Amino acid sequence: MLSANDIKTIRSLREKKYRDSFGLFVVEGEKMVAEALSSGLSVERVIRRDEVGEKTMERLSGLSSPPPVMAVVKQPSDQVPGKPAGLCLALDSIRDPGNLGTILRIADWFGVDTVFASPDTVEVFNPKVIQASMGTIFRKRPVYCNLPLLCESFTSASIGVFGTFLDGDDIYSCELPSEALIVMGNESDGVSREVAARVSRRLTIPSFSKGTHAESLNVAVATAVTVSEFRRR
C-alpha cells in the first residue's frame, strides 16, 4: 500500500524545508485526524496502523508511541487578512512551537478574531505546534505578515495597538476597548524595537509577589491573562 518512496516522503515532512516544498503536513492520532477530515482542508492520505502494520507506523510517526492513525494534509493557501477589525493578536517572533500552539488554543477559546505573526515566528505546521494547539490549527492559523506595517494599518483605522511590557500601565486598572491589536513579544527579548515604536498603549500584568519573584510570565500565560482582561469587560 505504501511504497518505500511514500514512506520516505512522509518521514521527510518532519522537516520544514520538505513541508514547504511538498506543501503538505502530518497530523497524528484519532482526534487530530478526525479534526482534519472535518476541517475542509484537503486530506491527501489517511494511514492506519491496522493496514500498514506496527513497524511501518513506527517509522512514519514522529511520536514516541506511534498512534493508530495519522494523516497527510495539504497546506491551505495563505490566509489573506481582512481589514483591521475586532480583537486581534500579533505575535512578534514567537519561537517555541509549544507556545505558538498554546496561544492558538487560547485565541480559539477567547474568540480572538485574527492571529497575526511576524515572518520569523515558528511555522504553524511544525508537529509540536499542531500537538500543542490540540487541533485548533484547523480553525485558527496565524496570518504571517510584516508587523510594523500591520500596526500602522490598525492605527490608521483608529484601533489601538496594545503591547505587554514589564514597565507598562497596570492592565487591571486600564480602560480596554473591545477592538484592539494586542502585540505579544519574543520569549527572551520581548517586543522588537520596530514594533514597540508603533504600540500606542503599554500594558503590564503586575506581580502580586511580596519578595523576589519570577522575572516574567511565560508568553502563552501572559497572552491568556491579557486576552481574558480584554474579553471579560
Next chain:
Amino acid sequence: MLSANDIKTIRSLREKKYRDSFGLFVVEGEKMVAEALSSGLSVERVIRRDEVGEKTMERLSGLSSPPPVMAVVKQPSDQVPGKPAGLCLALDSIRDPGNLGTILRIADWFGVDTVFASPDTVEVFNPKVIQASMGTIFRKRPVYCNLPLLCESFTSASIGVFGTFLDGDDIYSCELPSEALIVMGNESDGVSREVAARVSRRLTIPSFSKGTHAESLNVAVATAVTVSEFRRR
C-alpha cells in the same frame, strides 16, 4: 576531578528513582546555578565546562546543547504546610512536567501563598519541571499531600475551596474572596471525584468563541486566568 563513578551518579539523576535514593537533583545553565547558590539549598557540587571539558559536559548534561555550568543540589526536606491561610493552589494529578513548572512560575508571579499537590502529581525535581519553572522551584515548591483531607482542613477553617470545571459559574461575575484554596485538575480527566466532592464553589472560564472552539484550555493557562481573577479584585 570527576571520577567515572561521579559521572555515573550524576547521569543517574535524570531518573526519579535515583534522585529519590541519592536525595539529589541537577540544575543546568548559568542562571539556574546562580539561583541554586543563592537559594539557601545545599549545593553539593558545581561543574564547569572549562574545567571538565566539552566531552564530559556532554555526557553529564541532559540538554541537547550542554551548558557552561551545572550543579548537583541536595533536595530539601519535605516542606510542612502551615495552617490553612491565604490564597493557595491544589494541583490534582498534574502529570506534564512543563505544566507543573509553568504553574509554579505563575504562582510565584501572582504571590500564591502555598502550592499543594496530590502525591501522583509529577515530581518537582524532574529536569523538565525545573526548566519550565525558570528557577521558581528555588522559591516555590509544591507540598505533596492528601488533597481530600487538605480540602476538608480549609473548609474547617472557613476558607472556600474553589475548582475550575467546564460546567461551573462564570468566574468573571462570581464573588471571589482574598483567601481561598483553588483546585486545578488533571490535563485529561480534570478534578478527581474525591476532590470534586469537597469543592464548595465550581467556577468556569467562559469561552468567547462564536462557533466550535477548543474543548478546553491548557491547565497552566487556566490556572493563570483563575489566579489573575482572584488577585485583581
